[in-house]
Amino acid sequence: MQTAYxxxxxxxxxxxxxxxxxxxxxxxxxxxxxxxYEPGIEAKQRLEQARRQVATALGAEPDRVYFTSGGxxxxxxxxxxxxxxxxxxxxxxxxxAYEHHAVLNCFAELALEGFEVTYLKPDRQGRITADDLAxxxxxxxxxxxxxxxxxxxxAVLPIAEMARVTHRKCPNAIFHTDAVQGFLxxxxxxxxxxxxxxxxxxxxxxGPKGIGALYIGPRVKNPRPLLPGGGQEGGLRSGTExxxxxxxxxxxxxxxxxxxxxxxRHMAEIKAYAKEQLSAIPDLVFVGxxxxxxxxxxxxxxxxxxxxxxxxxxxxxxxxxGSACHQGKPSQVVAAxxxxxxxxxxxxxxSFGPETTREDIDACVQALRRHHDTRxxxx
Numbered sequence: 504m505q506t507a508y509x510x511x512x513x514x515x516x517x518x519x520x521x522x523x524x525x526x527x528x529x530x531x532x533x534x535x536x537x538x539x540y541e542p543g544i545e546a547k548q549r550l551e552q553a554r555r556q557v558a559t560a561l562g563a564e565p566d567r568v569y570f571t572s573g574g575x576x577x578x579x580x581x582x583x584x585x586x587x588x589x590x591x592x593x594x595x596x597x598x599x600a601y602e603h604h605a606v607l608n609c610f611a612e613l614a615l616e617g618f619e620v621t622y623l624k625p626d627r628q629g630r631i632t633a634d635d636l637a638x639x640x641x642x643x644x645x646x647x648x649x650x651x652x653x654x655x656x657x658a659v660l661p662i663a664e665m666a667r668v669t670h671r672k673c674p675n676a677i678f679h680t681d682a683v684q685g686f687l688x689x690x691x692x693x694x695x696x697x698x699x700x701x702x703x704x705x706x707x708x709x710g711p712k713g714i715g716a717l718y719i720g721p722r723v724k725n726p727r728p729l730l731p732g733g734g735q736e737g738g739l740r741s742g743t744e745x746x747x748x749x750x751x752x753x754x755x756x757x758x759x760x761x762x763x764x765x766x767x768r769h770m771a772e773i774k775a776y777a778k779e780q781l782s783a784i785p786d787l788v789f790v791g792x793x794x795x796x797x798x799x800x801x802x803x804x805x806x807x808x809x810x811x812x813x814x815x816x817x818x819x820x821x822x823x824x825g826s827a828c829h830q831g832k833p834s835q836v837v838a839a840x841x842x843x844x845x846x847x848x849x850x851x852x853x854s855f856g857p858e859t860t861r862e863d864i865d866a867c868v869q870a871l872r873r874h875h876d877t878r879x880x881x882x
Contacts, residue, residue, distance in 0.1 A: 562692025657798030
């Protein structure tokens with residue numbers, strides 16, 4: 504069965520060079536980077552070269568990039584270490600209502616610990632502005648966490664402006680952004696963004712799962728270690744480094760940055776083509792203002808999203824349900840948009856990569872049209 508993979512925001516196919524780098528790190532350069540004999544020293548040199556590659560793509564100094572097991576760990580580290588360390592200064596923290604659960608569940612835990620949480624609500628297009636954040640900031644605000652790109656509707660938040668207003672109104676507050684959907688998708692540089700913590704992930708950019716990184720900026724003094732132990736990662740995240748995953752991550756980043764402008768332009772063109780073709784399907788509406796080049800959410804109003812995903816999946820077309828249909832409830836993202844019930848229950852997401860073709864889009868559009876024409880609406 505020929506497949507059309509249109510779920511790149513869930514994960515990306517590891518590029519061949521990343522797979523080769525992983526195999527090399529497992530089979531040839533497999534030694535412990537903490538060992539002081541020659542193969543160990545070479546493993547350490549390769550580890551630091553990988554760190555430089557990721558840092559360069561992020562626009563950061565290498566000594567500010569710390570490898571983690573993925574985006575979720577990086578989010579947890581940034582949020583919990585900041586809030587708990589700053590609690591004597593204030594008890595108020597801010598995030599958005601449509602964050603990934605890696606962030607939302609951290610803030611739910613902070614609420615149980617006694618923090619007061621403010622959730623910034625998007626408009627129906629998915630937009631949250633720096634003015635929205637400014638209105639929520641208080642003298643006792645100690646932490647703000649706002650995602651760079653929403654993973655379901657593709658809204659791009661004005662992170663640089665949000666970081667500036669946070670630091671201006673609350674000089675002691677920490678600003679974190681989950682940039683998992685933004686890294687190598689929307690242009691930014693850690694040096695000029697102004698965020699104190701930035702989360703990124705390997706498997707969203709053609710690298711392996713199980714690897715990510717946390718940028719820790721210069722405003723964060725004496726950051727709390729995530730894992731005490733043998734002193735790896737500058738003493739902040741101990742444990743023998745996952746050299747194979749790191750090698751694959753760095754190689755994927757290296758290749759993704761080559762001709763990046765052309766790749767972003769291609770994704771934007773594919774998205775525009777998809778919108779043009781999808782607009783001819785009856786009862787289909789576009790959901791949110793998707794500024795990111797790689798994410799497009801639509802609703803086939805009245806047709807349940809999970810039924811659509813299952814039907815297209817049986818034909819080799821991979822998309823995702825914009826609403827996580829758990830007991831009929833929409834995802835936190837769709838719920839935050841306050842869409843009409845039928846619209847909310849029918850949301851699906853298409854997400855693109857540099858390899859996505861017009862033929863992939865054509866196959867998806869044809870399958871969605873058949874679903875509309877041959878299935879009865881159930882909502």
